[in-house]
Amino acid sequence: MSITNTSATIIQPLPAASSNWLRDLVGIAIILAAAIVGYFLFPNNLALLTRMIAIMLFVLSLDLVTGYCGVATLGHAALFGAGAYAAGIAAAHFGVTEPITMIAIGAVGGAVAGLVSGVVILRGHGLAQLVLSIAIIHLFHEAANKASNYTGGSDGLAGITPDPILGLFEFDLWGRTAYVFGIVLLIVIFVLLRILVRSPFGLLCRGIRQDPVRVSAMGASVKRTLIKMYVISGVVAGIGGAFNAVSTQVVGLDSLSFTNSAEALVMLVLGGVGTLFGALIGTIVFIGVEDFVSAANPFHWLTIVGALLIAVVLFAPKGLYGTAAALVERYRKGGK
Amino acid sequence: MTALFQVDRLKKSFGGLDVTRDVSLSLQKGDRVALIGPNGAGKTTFVNLVTGHLRPNSGKVLMDGEDISTFNPMLRVRAGLVRSFQVTRLFADMTPEQHVALAILQREGKSGRVAGTFQAMPDVMRETYAILETLNLVGLARTPVSEIAYGQQRLLEIALAMALRPKVLLLDEPAAGVPHSDTFLIENALAQLPDDLAVLMIEHDMDLVFRFARRVIVLAAGEIIFDGSPREVTEDARVREAYLGSYGHASSAA
Amino acid sequence: MQTFFSIGVDALAYGMILFVISIGLSVTMGLMRVVNLAHGAFAMIGGYIASYAARDLGLAYGLAVILAVAGTIIIAIPLERFLYRRIYGAPELTQVLMTIGITFCVIGIANYVFGPTLKTIPLPPDLQGPVDLGFRTIAAHKLFAIFCGVAVALGLWYLIERTSFGVKLRASVDNTAMAAALGVRTKIVYAASFALAVGLAAFGGVIGAELLPVEPYYALRYMVTFLVVVSVGGAGSIPGALIACLLLGAIDTTGRYLVPEYGEFFFYLAVIAIVWVFPRGLMGRAK
Numbered sequence: 001m002s003i004t005n006t007s008a009t010i011i012q013p014l015p016a017a018s019s020n021w022l023r024d025l026v027g028i029a030i031i032l033a034a035a036i037v038g039y040f041l042f043p044n045n046l047a048l049l050t051r052m053i054a055i056m057l058f059v060l061s062l063d064l065v066t067g068y069c070g071v072a073t074l075g076h077a078a079l080f081g082a083g084a085y086a087a088g089i090a091a092a093h094f095g096v097t098e099p100i101t102m103i104a105i106g107a108v109g110g111a112v113a114g115l116v117s118g119v120v121i122l123r124g125h126g127l128a129q130l131v132l133s134i135a136i137i138h139l140f141h142e143a144a145n146k147a148s149n150y151t152g153g154s155d156g157l158a159g160i161t162p163d164p165i166l167g168l169f170e171f172d173l174w175g176r177t178a179y180v181f182g183i184v185l186l187i188v189i190f191v192l193l194r195i196l197v198r199s200p201f202g203l204l205c206r207g208i209r210q211d212p213v214r215v216s217a218m219g220a221s222v223k224r225t226l227i228k229m230y231v232i233s234g235v236v237a238g239i240g241g242a243f244n245a246v247s248t249q250v251v252g253l254d255s256l257s258f259t260n261s262a263e264a265l266v267m268l269v270l271g272g273v274g275t276l277f278g279a280l281i282g283t284i285v286f287i288g289v290e291d292f293v294s295a296a297n298p299f300h301w302l303t304i305v306g307a308l309l310i311a312v313v314l315f316a317p318k319g320l321y322g323t324a325a326a327l328v329e330r331y332r333k334g335g336k
Numbered sequence: 337m338t339a340l341f342q343v344d345r346l347k348k349s350f351g352g353l354d355v356t357r358d359v360s361l362s363l364q365k366g367d368r369v370a371l372i373g374p375n376g377a378g379k380t381t382f383v384n385l386v387t388g389h390l391r392p393n394s395g396k397v398l399m400d401g402e403d404i405s406t407f408n409p410m411l412r413v414r415a416g417l418v419r420s421f422q423v424t425r426l427f428a429d430m431t432p433e434q435h436v437a438l439a440i441l442q443r444e445g446k447s448g449r450v451a452g453t454f455q456a457m458p459d460v461m462r463e464t465y466a467i468l469e470t471l472n473l474v475g476l477a478r479t480p481v482s483e484i485a486y487g488q489q490r491l492l493e494i495a496l497a498m499a500l501r502p503k504v505l506l507l508d509e510p511a512a513g514v515p516h517s518d519t520f521l522i523e524n525a526l527a528q529l530p531d532d533l534a535v536l537m538i539e540h541d542m543d544l545v546f547r548f549a550r551r552v553i554v555l556a557a558g559e560i561i562f563d564g565s566p567r568e569v570t571e572d573a574r575v576r577e578a579y580l581g582s583y584g585h586a587s588s589a590a
Numbered sequence: 591m592q593t594f595f596s597i598g599v600d601a602l603a604y605g606m607i608l609f610v611i612s613i614g615l616s617v618t619m620g621l622m623r624v625v626n627l628a629h630g631a632f633a634m635i636g637g638y639i640a641s642y643a644a645r646d647l648g649l650a651y652g653l654a655v656i657l658a659v660a661g662t663i664i665i666a667i668p669l670e671r672f673l674y675r676r677i678y679g680a681p682e683l684t685q686v687l688m689t690i691g692i693t694f695c696v697i698g699i700a701n702y703v704f705g706p707t708l709k710t711i712p713l714p715p716d717l718q719g720p721v722d723l724g725f726r727t728i729a730a731h732k733l734f735a736i737f738c739g740v741a742v743a744l745g746l747w748y749l750i751e752r753t754s755f756g757v758k759l760r761a762s763v764d765n766t767a768m769a770a771a772l773g774v775r776t777k778i779v780y781a782a783s784f785a786l787a788v789g790l791a792a793f794g795g796v797i798g799a800e801l802l803p804v805e806p807y808y809a810l811r812y813m814v815t816f817l818v819v820v821s822v823g824g825a826g827s828i829p830g831a832l833i834a835c836l837l838l839g840a841i842d843t844t845g846r847y848l849v850p851e852y853g854e855f856f857f858y859l860a861v862i863a864i865v866w867v868f869p870r871g872l873m874g875r876a877k
Contacts, residue, residue, distance in 0.1 A: 199451050200446055200452070201449055202450075203437075203438050204442070210429060217413060218439050219443070220410070
């Protein structure tokens with residue numbers, strides 16, 4: 001007997017495809033609205049908002065491997081820093097100052113770092129995986145520190161002066177161009193990632209997070225899939241890093257630090273692991289609080305990050321967005 | 337003529353203890369074989385050896401005459417050797433629709449696509465729902481697996497195996513954990529398996545074994561002690577000995 | 591030859607310090623399956639207490655050590671009771687987040703209370719000078735560290751292999767549910783092992799202060815070092831941890847002597863290489 005032609009009449013109507021696009025549009029509208037509100041609320045603090053955008057890209061990238069694939073890593077800054085240094089070195093030493101080219105170079109740098117990190121980190125499981133991820137960020141950090149001819153070592157890499165975007169929009173003193181550029185980048189990447197996470201590949205990654213044994217029993221290669229996701233994640237993080245280099249015109253050694261990796265994880269968990277919106281919200285809240293607290297008393301910042309982490313683990317394991325989404329869901333079900 | 341699937345003198349020992357001793361068997365297209373044996377006979381080890389989760393000390397596994405002994409579990413699946421799990425292994429947050437679609441996408445080599453959705457692929461959707469329909473799971477197609485009953489999860493395991501269109505299917509206790517009153521659901525599902533598929537079922541439930549299998553293999557202490565028709569198996573002296581005469585009990589309690 | 595000998599002694603001393611600090615982590619990870627990133631923070635707390643007692647209060651070294659161990663355990667008990675117990679058996683990511691949160695808090699508080707500078711623990715006169723071995727001289731504190739490492743290894747071996755607590759501990763590591771069914775009060779075994787682990791960490795933090803200087807970022811700086819000991823040695827294995835510590839001590843010390851300008855580069859490279867070759871640990875049943 002053949003299963004394929006038993007009955008073709010039972011195919012359900014497919015509301016999914018069109019509602020996906022609707023939700024994407026709503027997402028873009030929300031990001032745009034938030035961007036405009038931010039622009040008018042903090043006209044003197046656009047640099048902070050611009051940094052937020054760079055970090056959002058970084059946290060989105062972490063969400064791809066941690067949230068969607070279930071790989072716990074404390075070394076993700078390697079991807080972000082590689083993108084930042086790739087773009088920065090291209091500009092400062094090789095005269096590549098066209099911003100979009102710089103972003104592309106950052107994406108490539110991030111992808112290469114993603115490939116290397118992925119291959120190394122996925123060699124182990126559990127504790128070994130964690131150790132490898134910490135070792136790799138330290139290794140990148142030491143390497144960048146040592147190669148001070150190119151990276152400026154602990155002084156940081158300066159002398160990055162990007163051209164006007166498309167030859168039209170010059171990077172101004174108030175950071176307006178950088179901000180708008182960032183918002184455009186963020187929206188483009190957000191939409192691409194939405195497409196990615198609901199694609200067959202995205203589905204496969206979700207499967208791996210829940211049961212890798214079952215996925216390999218389907219004949220899929222867990223490792224190759226994860227490494228592919230690592231490379232994609234590297235592209236996104238690299239773009240974030242490159243954008244940070246373009247907008248701040250410096251690259252510091254701290255972009256390749258363990259702390260940077262850990263903070264990205266905190267932001268992701270704070271917002272909600274495994275949702276793109278969670279990554280965005282976590283970043284906004286974290287950097288907002290950081291700005292506020294470290295202005296008041298920089299000594300307490302690390303303590304507060306720690307306390308925040310403990311609180312999230314104990315009281316809101318799904319993160320802010322996840323918890324809110326669960327509440328809405330419950331309300332809807334209750335209302336029926 | 338070469339067999340579709342052949343296990344050739346498989347041996348495995350753990351620290352001096354022989355768990356699998358010279359096990360050989362072969363399956364042809366359309367075979368319905370049950371592998372039974374008392375507890376500790378080495379059935380689970382056998383499954384792990386055949387699927388590539390354990391490496392044998394010696395012996396070969398062949399598909400269509402090709403030696404797949406060096407293949408890892410994933411490559412064996414791609415060669416057409418698919419297994420189900422004794423304890424359900426599914427993706428808790430995903431729906432049956434997504435499970436089956438993912439298996440089909442994987443089989444078709446489309447699971448690496450980074451754009452588009454399976455809902456927008458008419459042939460994938462058609463096949464997905466055909467399989468779900470066969471197993472009476474259409475009503476639950478969009479319910480997360482964590483919210484559906486265990487018996488139906490077992491059916492979904494079989495659905496996944498069907499979606500992969502294997503040549504040889506290894507069913508590891510398909511009725512394990514299912515209430516006796518619901519085994520008929522599993523049995524109906526098994527009756528829907530394609531005719532040319534070779535099935536090797538490991539099972540404790542003797543009623544199911546006798547209704548399903550046209551050939552029975554008995555494994556005891558790592559050795560095949562019987563390979564023949566279901567009718568003869570109860571008559572066989574060695575089988576009776578292996579089960580210490582407790583077979584009559586086993587058939588009712590299972 | 592002189593260099594070779596110096597490297598050997600330093601490596602041995604460093605390895606033994608690592609062992610004293612990490613063995614507790616190894617035991618708790620084998621037992622409770624908690625990825626405890628905050629373990630180094632307890633060693634650091636020990637160092638701070640000892641420094642405060644010996645330098646600021648002028649107490650004797652031995653007393654400072656005892657105070658450090660006791661004080662760290664007292665600080666750790668409520669943490670175990672209210673935070674760690676919530677994450678036993680939780681997914682790895684949850685454990686990582688919780689324990690890294692604890693680490694950050696400890697660093698922040700240490701930075702606030704003691705300031706960002708290095709803290710020394712004055713050694714007693716007996717441990718300050720060199721010791722003449724006949725053919726070579728060694729710094730006494732290094733010899734002391736090696737002695738402590740050996741003593742801890744032997745003591746733990748005795749505790750685990752020869753006492754009734756050890757039997758319960760091993761049973762709980764092998765199969766917690768079965769041990770509980772046999773009447774072992776696993777919660778008490780957990781708490782006692784946690785206290786032991788923390789106490790050893792504090793002890794190691796104090797006696798190792800000459801080699802691993804006490805400062806607020808201590809807990810982060812050596813985090814991977816302690817974790818890699820467990821990862822390479824295998825959770826719960828004393829011989830595994832010992833071998834891993836000596837190996838890492840040798841690599842780190844050799845790197846410092848021969849290519850100091852590369853900092854920790856080769857150390858981390860070696861860590862990756864070792865874990866790459868032994869992803870499941872040298873001899874443990876690390877999962």
